[in-house]
Amino acid sequence: MFRFFIVVISLLFILIGCTSSDSISQDEIDKYSVQQTSDNMVEDDFIFRLVTEKGEYKVGEEINLHGELVYTGDKDAVTIAHSGTAIYFQMKEMVREYTIDYPISEIGVERTIDRNEVIHEVYVKQRAFSLEDDTSYKMFLDKFMEQDGFPAGYYVVNGIASFTVTTEGMNKSYHMEATVDFKVKP
Numbered sequence: 001m002f003r004f005f006i007v008v009i010s011l012l013f014i015l016i017g018c019t020s021s022d023s024i025s026q027d028e029i030d031k032y033s034v035q036q037t038s039d040n041m042v043e044d045d046f047i048f049r050l051v052t053e054k055g056e057y058k059v060g061e062e063i064n065l066h067g068e069l070v071y072t073g074d075k076d077a078v079t080i081a082h083s084g085t086a087i088y089f090q091m092k093e094m095v096r097e098y099t100i101d102y103p104i105s106e107i108g109v110e111r112t113i114d115r116n117e118v119i120h121e122v123y124v125k126q127r128a129f130s131l132e133d134d135t136s137y138k139m140f141l142d143k144f145m146e147q148d149g150f151p152a153g154y155y156v157v158n159g160i161a162s163f164t165v166t167t168e169g170m171n172k173s174y175h176m177e178a179t180v181d182f183k184v185k186p
Helices: 002-018 026-030 135-146
Strands: 038-043 046-052 056-058 065-071 077-082 087-093 098-100 109-114 118-122 153-167 170-185
Touching: 026 170, 046 153, 046 170, 065 087, 065 109, 065 153, 065 170, 087 118, 098 135
Parallel strands: 056 170
Antiparallel strands: 038 046, 038 170, 046 065, 065 118, 077 109, 077 153, 087 098, 087 153, 153 170
């Protein structure tokens, strides 16, 4: 009898672990429609693109997400100043309403861009949370970082190209935004 009790308790723990509050159903994801897998913004002599390879991925599949910044002006090259990267990504998983931050580690980086050169920034998973964040959010971010691909959900990504150009002693700041979305199916 005692062995039966231990087996039942063990199975309950396994079932509870497999059905965490973090899991979401295909029906919850299907409530959302993918709007666009690429977006462009043009400002002055710069083009900013945000692209995800497709609108639907599977859990464990690599997510192909990147931003591109291109200078198309008359000069052979310009120098831009930006934080750790000229392109960063703000993301939200909409079913759970979780924000996935993209922390910036440096400021004041300068880079010269030749005309028609593409600055290509591939999304790399990162996380940042505070002690005040709830446990389920922290568990989601741990899972997000540990597994290949992303957890199941509907993701909206706001890509941002933020930089300053100094030309002839004058500074002009740019803050260009583009948005894509995609689903990750269980």
